[in-house]
Amino acid sequence: MNLIRALTLRQLQIFVVASRLPSFARAAEELHLSQPAVSMQIRQLEDALGLPLFERLSRRLALTEAGERLSHHASRILGEIKDIEDTMTSLAQADSGTIAVSIVSSATYFAPKLLALYSQQFPKVDVHFSVGNRETLLRLLQDNATDLAIMGRPPPELGTTAEPLARHPHVIIAPLNHPLRDARRFDLQELAGDTFLLREPGSGTRAVVEHMFRQHLFTPARCVTLGSNETIKQAVMAGMGVSLLSLHTLPFELRAGALAVLDVNGTPLERTWQIVHLTSKQLSPTCVAFRRFMLEHAQPYLEREYAEFLPQPSSAAARRAAAAAATKHGGDGATDRTVAR
Structure with missing residues (x-):
């Protein structure tokens, strides 16, 4: 007996309906079929199984022992099919599934809050996110070990699609007792005698500060490499030197008045x-919906959070200004949609 070939889901569906009604006529009404059509499908099912499924008792249909047992299995099979249908529909509507998101360490100060907001709206979506420097994210992308990455510069060495999320300003920070703390619009060369605290090679922040040095033909008196934004901030507060960091890594220190932002020309x-x-x-529909959520919410969120530290233009103007600045400074950003190869 090869039931896989002999049975159909339609036969099981008709059988399950007929098994709980007193006659094939009533089953036909519920299924919007003719009574002969119902009788034919049941007969074909019985022929495939080699056993009768119904018997007539006192002018009513009753299940045989084979019918009773089949009823249990058929209901379970149709229930599984319904679960599959619900799962596929849910995925198509992007309200469930799994997403792998990787973020650079500088984004840890805002991205988790946006992820939490997304999870509140889509509680059935399981978001796995990992943190690393730029080189780590490039490796994850190259190995197809992540769906989406939130980072600064799109990698030209990989075939990627990058879309701008939000402005990403970088500022020069110093200890509160720095002699130029209250100076206005001075040149970077005024800091030539300072020690610059830098992120490790491979970090996006390190690439930004090295670009700034080249652009200004600037060589600091001394450079010290430290392995994280938090370590650099603590070192600056301790008076070890100055540093260029993402503004988005500084909300707590700036609100507490623990650091000074220097007013250097070009920053x-x-x-x-x-x-x-x-x-x-x-990308799965769930990933597409997550990307759309981030594109819609990242810039307004960052504008609200950092409005007290920098004047913020409108969202549309911010994107145009950020894209223009990124293009001017060697492709660190992208216009509406960039394919890097």
């Missing part, structure tokens, strides 16, 4: 947060 350096994925990757 804030405007970059752009990007959301990146491999161009060859087929």
